[in-house]
Amino acid sequence: MHVAVVGAGPAGSTTALRLAEAGARVTVFDASHPREKPCGGGLTAKALRLLPAAPADDPLPVRLVQRCRFDSGSGETVEVDLDRPVGIASRRALDGWLLRRAVAAGAQHVAERVVHVDGQGRVRTAGGAELTFDVVVGADGAGSVVRRLLLSPTPPARLMMAAGWFARGDSEMVVRFAPDLQGYLWLFPRPGHVGVGICAPLGRVPTRQMTARLESEVARAYPALADDEAPRYAHTIPSPSTDPRSLLEVAGERWALVGDAAALADPITGEGIYYALRSGELLAATLREDGSPRRYPERMLEAGGRELL
Template structure:
């Protein structure tokens, strides 16, 4: 196959904008379409050390962001722990993050067109609300609400989580994560520069969004967060089942999908920004090397197997039991009482501990973890 002369990218979120900057920077003729360009996409906006280490420009810039070091994690009606992160999470407003990535794409020479693409016709004729465009190669980076079926993301409800939340004005420093019995997901407060992103994620297969909204409002009341001055949001979050990840079709003849549009989101934490950026980078490398057919394998080798394993253990993580209590309760208790276990949680927050090696590490350290927990009980009772 010859190198594509004209590359069209549909979607200017992190995946599309980053792919555009890398491809245009390599001298390719790139046109990026986004119906809104930079916008406050519903999101926590949290970037883990895994993303910050790989893309240092996300750490080293003058853009407004919140560097979060303190975390509070709890199970409703159960244990609670707070701790300081070894590697802080950087939290951006999505408008800021998207604008920064779009500016890089434009500076690299990509053409940015504000346009909604309404249909993709044979031979990559893209019909927009204003004009029709032609391309040789198509990058689908249109996110979780992608209207284009048959490219990447499965459209089934079983592969989707729902998120609801508010942008609440005001400054705070601590990131809060709350799990609740029966909820396959969690609630969060992510502090940002001038406001906080507060929300809930969960699968609609288990409960309707009205019930999720009740949980969210109760959580906000308990945290003294007002809804009156806040802006409501809701959005889909890809949550692919193991088999859907395994059978994912991320590329075909003269097209490839990246980011949420390819379903690349951590099935337990909902982290998607790293996968959007890294899939864009892998795709840009494949296009530049003229080997797009190898892109799905590159995804799989890099993190696809890990995400698959995460999808397999997700139900056990949220609903399972371990040593006579829920896995969630044990996770919080162990974090509070064992330095060995707490180090593992730090690595999960940083993104340096994948799911594949998790079980081995847990079992290898179980004796030491339980010893530390027992010692911590003696310390508490002898005080």
């Protein structure tokens, strides 16, 4: 079996890694590495358990945090010792590390952007190459080209908006709720810097207003992290609808979607890395066992539907 994986984030690299370990031919298309991504970078304990073993000469680039300050947004705060540590990573470092694991297992990384796919396994790159695969995996994020061409974009009602920046310095881990936005603000201490962010349902408030809210609250409570020189980012986080069919539609005869491309993120917290890793593993297992992605949506619904819907 020859599989094309479009996108080398956690979902794509996990799919590629597990397939390559089983002896499949895997080609991963991603022209963006190395790059940072607009993401908090949090890995819950269940996400950490899904990561492959780290070789001695390439340790996992994750900072483990055992304590978090929760802020109600109206003045009440509590510090909690976590039962299991949370990992926090730069996406540049984590995604690069996962891609290296996939390549070490035998996957081929092609640094080209995919501009077209069809339901018959055909792929065209920005450089003009046209190739045919047994299965095409869309792992190209919330704005997935593969999803747009083979299914449809995630509807706006199922999107959250996140905004923020990466600040120099260090911080405790903080989650501050914003009930009026139906969202929250965060400070996530990564290796070497701090992820500062805010998220809320798309359209709840304009993105500029949401970013200004974050800047104001950080400047007041954590002035060292205001970092006016840091570039600001904004991006969408997709999630499934309450209708189980929103998970059952993410595969066809010769294609499948994983991670954000499949709209797999927690609809309350926006957590996406766990579902990226889990969907990649489930799709790889389905392809190994069946040679087809047909049973993958049902398996994803069984494994994650209770948490996601």
